[in-house]
Amino acid sequence: MNSEIQSFIEKHDLLGCIQCGRCTGGCPVTVRTNLNVRRFVYDSIDESMLDELAKLPEIWDCTTCNTCAVRCPKGLKPVEVLIGLRGILVESGVIQPTVRDALESVFQEGNPWDKPKATRMDWKDGLDAKIAEPGESVENLIFVCCTVAYDPKLQGIARNLIQILNKAGIDYGLIGEQETCCSSEVYNLGEAGLFEMMVEDNTELLNGYDAKRIVTVSPHCYSTFKNQYPQLKADVLHYTELCAGLLKDEKIVLTKELQSKIVFHDPCYLGKQNNVFDEPRFILSKIPGVSVLEFDRKRERSLCCEGGGGKMWVETESRKERLAETRVKNARELGADILAVACPFCVLTLDDALKAKGLEEEMKVADILEILGEVAG
Amino acid sequence: MKTFVCIKRVPDTSEAEIKIDPTGKGVDSSRFSFGINDADNYAVEEAVLIKEAGGGTVKFICMGPQDADVMIRMALAKGGDSAIRVDDPRINYQNPLQAARVLAAVIKSDEFDLVLTGCMSSDDSNMSVGVALAEELGVPHAAMVKKVEVGDGIVKVQRELEGGLSEVVEIVLPAVLTIQTGINVPRYSPIRGLREAQRKELKVLKLEDLGLDENSVNAANSMVELQKLYIPEVVSNAEIIEGEPEEKAEKMAAKLVKGGLL
Numbered sequence: 001m002n003s004e005i006q007s008f009i010e011k012h013d014l015l016g017c018i019q020c021g022r023c024t025g026g027c028p029v030t031v032r033t034n035l036n037v038r039r040f041v042y043d044s045i046d047e048s049m050l051d052e053l054a055k056l057p058e059i060w061d062c063t064t065c066n067t068c069a070v071r072c073p074k075g076l077k078p079v080e081v082l083i084g085l086r087g088i089l090v091e092s093g094v095i096q097p098t099v100r101d102a103l104e105s106v107f108q109e110g111n112p113w114d115k116p117k118a119t120r121m122d123w124k125d126g127l128d129a130k131i132a133e134p135g136e137s138v139e140n141l142i143f144v145c146c147t148v149a150y151d152p153k154l155q156g157i158a159r160n161l162i163q164i165l166n167k168a169g170i171d172y173g174l175i176g177e178q179e180t181c182c183s184s185e186v187y188n189l190g191e192a193g194l195f196e197m198m199v200e201d202n203t204e205l206l207n208g209y210d211a212k213r214i215v216t217v218s219p220h221c222y223s224t225f226k227n228q229y230p231q232l233k234a235d236v237l238h239y240t241e242l243c244a245g246l247l248k249d250e251k252i253v254l255t256k257e258l259q260s261k262i263v264f265h266d267p268c269y270l271g272k273q274n275n276v277f278d279e280p281r282f283i284l285s286k287i288p289g290v291s292v293l294e295f296d297r298k299r300e301r302s303l304c305c306e307g308g309g310g311k312m313w314v315e316t317e318s319r320k321e322r323l324a325e326t327r328v329k330n331a332r333e334l335g336a337d338i339l340a341v342a343c344p345f346c347v348l349t350l351d352d353a354l355k356a357k358g359l360e361e362e363m364k365v366a367d368i369l370e371i372l373g374e375v376a377g
Numbered sequence: 378m379k380t381f382v383c384i385k386r387v388p389d390t391s392e393a394e395i396k397i398d399p400t401g402k403g404v405d406s407s408r409f410s411f412g413i414n415d416a417d418n419y420a421v422e423e424a425v426l427i428k429e430a431g432g433g434t435v436k437f438i439c440m441g442p443q444d445a446d447v448m449i450r451m452a453l454a455k456g457g458d459s460a461i462r463v464d465d466p467r468i469n470y471q472n473p474l475q476a477a478r479v480l481a482a483v484i485k486s487d488e489f490d491l492v493l494t495g496c497m498s499s500d501d502s503n504m505s506v507g508v509a510l511a512e513e514l515g516v517p518h519a520a521m522v523k524k525v526e527v528g529d530g531i532v533k534v535q536r537e538l539e540g541g542l543s544e545v546v547e548i549v550l551p552a553v554l555t556i557q558t559g560i561n562v563p564r565y566s567p568i569r570g571l572r573e574a575q576r577k578e579l580k581v582l583k584l585e586d587l588g589l590d591e592n593s594v595n596a597a598n599s600m601v602e603l604q605k606l607y608i609p610e611v612v613s614n615a616e617i618i619e620g621e622p623e624e625k626a627e628k629m630a631a632k633l634v635k636g637g638l639l
Contacts, residue, residue, distance in 0.1 A: 090565065090567055091567050091569065091570075093455065093564035093565045093566060093567060093570070094562075094564055094565075095564075095565050097562060097563075099565070100563070100564070100565040103565060104412070104451070104565065104566075105410075107568070108410065108411075108412060108447065109410045114389065114410065115392075115410065116389075116393070116408055116409055116410035117410070118407060118408040118409075119408055191567060191568065193567055193568030193569040193571075193572070194567070194568040196568075197568055
């Protein structure tokens with residue numbers, strides 16, 4: 001293993017830590033795992049510890065929700081220490097087979113799900129969807145996300161977006177089979193080299209379009225493009241920002257009523273990482289018949305669903321209640337009949353939790369695009 | 378230990394829709410993903426583990442087009458020293474005996490102690506190339522190996538048998554082992570390692586480079602001929618046998634006897 005101690009301390013500003021413990025105090029997964037992020041920040045200062053620290057299973061419990069960084073009074077990013085430790089393990093090659101397969105799949109097929117490139121656009125079969133040609137001028141270049149493109153449970157999200165844009169007469173274009181993973185999860189799994197390569201390739205691909213803005217379906221793609229792709233020419237928007245704007249301009253018209261109590265779960269990568277809190281709520285509030293409820297833990301304090309940070313490929317050993325289960329339970333206690341989200345990972349974790357809690361009859365989990373698809377004219 | 382590992386690029390057909398191509402003798406692979414054959418991946422790891430434990434060299438051999446280079450580089454990044462890809466359209470890859478002849482020609486042109494192959498390729502599933510290769514090389518072999526211990530001039534291996542049994546065999550080197558999946562945990566080749574692996578030697582050879590006569594490896598002179606590929610017809614013919622357990626067993630046995638299965 002490589003122990004680049006100088007750069008590790010400097011990179012993560014470890015000497016700036018005052019050991020206040022707010023990172024661990026705010027870390028949502030501490031209720032069900034042994035992860036103590038403060039301890040990792042402290043121990044990483046010792047050069048001889050790094051390789052051993054990287055072998056501790058807790059480093060994979062982190063969901064990279066960013067609460068630790070949001071709460072750190074010194075502006076440090078404890079989450080990055082954990083990602084750095086994962087990187088040491090990745091460089092050694094000795095990683096869990098599920099993580100290995102996801103990373104190899106991104107390298108070979110451009111997605112972490114071991115799916116062929118050639119089937120990436122199957123989700124749009126039978127749909128009148130426009131694919132943009134490189135060099136073409138397009139107002140909204142749609143970046144669909146690997147998980148949405150390949151998971152049959154989520155493909156409806158992308159289909160709804162296309163139908164809504166078609167109805168609204170909005171200029172858009174899809175990337176097509178050339179679309180490759182934004183690599184947010186590659187970064188979180190600690191594969192810095194592959195991430196760097198993907199940023200380079202994706203930047204070239206996306207800058208090859210004359211796009212006014214790139215609109216992402218997933219907050220993970222959104223956050224990564226916005227914060228980790230410095231050379232991107234176009235603005236980056238999450239679909240909730242685009243749709244909120246189109247609703248304000250009355251380009252999206254909501255023709256149907258939906259008599260529902262909806263509570264919105266803030267995805268970490270949209271909310272606490274990028275401060276997009278109001279747009280999803282604005283969209284829901286505009287739907288006739290809907291009353292919007294709020295969790296106690298909302299906005300910056302929103303509870304992570306445990307879907308990010310590579311958790312799709314690493315199971316936490318803890319048998320304690322999953323945070324997604326807590327979230328679903330809380331939603332039901334509020335009297336919600338729809339738990340709305342705006343992130344594919346949140347849909348998957350919360351929908352699983354709904355089933356685990358046996359609440360499928362009383363409530364459903366839906367992406368805002370699925371709800372909009374039902375009510376837009 | 379001078380080790381050769383034979384690796385093959387195969388399509389992942391686990392979830393794919395299989396369509397026969399217009400020739401009727403191939404499969405439309407335009408919508409498949411490709412990668413290293415699963416069992417070969419374990420063979421790569423085993424060779425690297427042997428090298429890490431006792432030194433030596435690991436060389437990879439692959440037959441196929443340039444598309445396989447990414448897979449070869451990934452294997453090199455894990456700890457291989459060099460690789461040879463045999464790319465010649467005259468080779469009849471579908472005949473495992475002819476494929477083994479080509480592999481043997483590559484290995485014979487060099488020194489070797491150990492040759493590892495996967496026990497089976499996931500596309501053709503012949504399970505023949507490894508053992509045929511041992512025959513071509515004139516060396517002993519063990520198939521379906523799930524544990525390897527290197528000794529002095531020998532390897533002690535555990536072979537997987539039916540019914541959860543294992544056979545322990547000592548084999549004098551040089552030898553061929555066909556590796557079963559699950560023998561180890563194949564490592565990840567990080568991109569930084571892959572970049573370094575770009576500098577390792579990857580030779581591309583033709584039949585002439587191997588001193589092989591086309592007639593010994595081409596389809597025209599193959600004893601195996603692929604006549605037709607077809608998708609098996611889906612039929613439903615389930616019968617639920619009712620009754621008490623003894624009665625059910627009797628009825629079942631009668632049916633098996635009648636059907637010529639017992």
